[in-house]
Amino acid sequence: MKRFQLVTTGCADVIVCWHCSEKTRIFGKQIEKLQDLIDNLLRMNTPEFTNELDLWREKVEKEINRLVPSSGTEPQTLHRAMRHSLEAGGKRIRPILVCAVARCFNENTAPLPAAVAIECLHTYTLIHDDLPAMDNSDLRRGRPTCHKEFGEAAAILAGDALLTLSFEILSSSYSNSPSLANFLIQDLAVASGSRWLVGGQMEDIENEGLALSTEKLSSINRKKTGALLAAACIMGARIGQANEAQLALVRQFGALLGESFQVIDDILDYTASAEQTGKSSGRDAANGKVTLASIEGIDSARNRATFLTQESLNTLSNIQGNTAFLESLVRWLEQRAS
Ligand code: IPE
Ligand code: IPE
Ligand code: MG
Ligand code: MG
Numbered sequence: 001m002k003r004f005q006l007v008t009t010g011c012a013d014v015i016v017c018w019h020c021s022e023k024t025r026i027f028g029k030q031i032e033k034l035q036d037l038i039d040n041l042l043r044m045n046t047p048e049f050t051n052e053l054d055l056w057r058e059k060v061e062k063e064i065n066r067l068v069p070s071s072g073t074e075p076q077t078l079h080r081a082m083r084h085s086l087e088a089g090g091k092r093i094r095p096i097l098v099c100a101v102a103r104c105f106n107e108n109t110a111p112l113p114a115a116v117a118i119e120c121l122h123t124y125t126l127i128h129d130d131l132p133a134m135d136n137s138d139l140r141r142g143r144p145t146c147h148k149e150f151g152e153a154a155a156i157l158a159g160d161a162l163l164t165l166s167f168e169i170l171s172s173s174y175s176n177s178p179s180l181a182n183f184l185i186q187d188l189a190v191a192s193g194s195r196w197l198v199g200g201q202m203e204d205i206e207n208e209g210l211a212l213s214t215e216k217l218s219s220i221n222r223k224k225t226g227a228l229l230a231a232a233c234i235m236g237a238r239i240g241q242a243n244e245a246q247l248a249l250v251r252q253f254g255a256l257l258g259e260s261f262q263v264i265d266d267i268l269d270y271t272a273s274a275e276q277t278g279k280s281s282g283r284d285a286a287n288g289k290v291t292l293a294s295i296e297g298i299d300s301a302r303n304r305a306t307f308l309t310q311e312s313l314n315t316l317s318n319i320q321g322n323t324a325f326l327e328s329l330v331r332w333l334e335q336r337a338s
């Protein structure tokens with residue numbers, strides 16, 4: 001990673017590259033912003049944080065392998081299609097949130113099955129989101145999209161199967177704690193249903209090419225993306241047996257983080273390459289999607305993401321337990337490049 005040092009001299013503020021000593025002059029408010037950026041970059045790139053992130057990903061991927069039928073299971077085309085999209089990688093943010101939030105409270109119950117359940121559900125939404133009738137994307141997680149590789153019928157069915165599997169995993173993995181299983185199923189079902197995720201996707205499609213207020217746009221983002229990130233946090237808190245007051249804070253934290261997550265995703269759709277994100281870029285403009293980046297510009301969208309991120313951090317500071325990893329995760333998500 002490139003590293004910079006901010007140096008204030010008698011006549012100017014300069015940033016000095018630690019590698020080549022190249023100097024760049026900067027002015028006024030840029031200095032404060034850069035100092036914040038450098039502080040955040042240094043804080044979130046500690047080896048402790050990146051090691052922990054890798055460790056969680058590894059655990060989640062092992063559990064995916066354990067809980068999802070093998071690609072040799074009949075019908076093989078369907079199971080290969082499911083695994084094609086699931087195993088392609090991805091940031092695994094939702095499952096990691098389940099595990100990291102659970103750990104803040106109580107580690108008596110295993111969070112990994114719930115983590116895999118939400119990743120299965122999320123992957124189904126991506127497969128369907130990419131279909132020609134929706135965003136019509138060719139690339140996802142660095143691979144051809146499910147319908148490009150297996151055809152539309154198999155992609156629709158792979159999505160259906162992953163959605164259903166997520167509830168099978170929750171009901172069977174937590175059957176020893178029926179009340180917990182019930183809450184987890186309800187949290188995930190409500191967040192992904194017609195009033196939240198699927199409803200948000202409907203409004204996203206219905207409003208293509210139309211002028212939207214920023215309020216309406218926020219509402220769509222909260223539904224199509226915020227609700228599932230909030231569900232990941234709530235499910236973690238349920239597994240950790242958090243009390244009602246803590247659950248409410250966790251819900252608010254996840255919703256703010258989730259809205260910010262979509263604003264940044266929209267910025268990346270404009271600014272990042274397909275190599276960087278592993279998915280087709282420029283799809284929002286091609287589909288006439290109204291996003292904060294398209295109506296107010298990249299800088300304004302970035303400011304909104306920073307505001308939402310800060311609000312989520314403020315909420316996080318009231319959540320009990322060791323939240324250091326979650327804090328780094330939130331900062332890392334704000335600066336992410338994919
Ligand atoms: C993409 O989600 C879809 C949105 C809700 C913006 P992610 O950015 O979490 O995708 P993966 O899981 O890392 O591929
Ligand atoms: C998708 O939003 C949200 C869901 C999948 C629910 P986008 O359409 O912006 O996601 P990407 O950019 O295709 O990943
Ligand atoms: Mg979409
Ligand atoms: Mg899309």
Ligand code: MG
Pocket residue numbers: 265266269
């Ligand atoms: Mg997008």
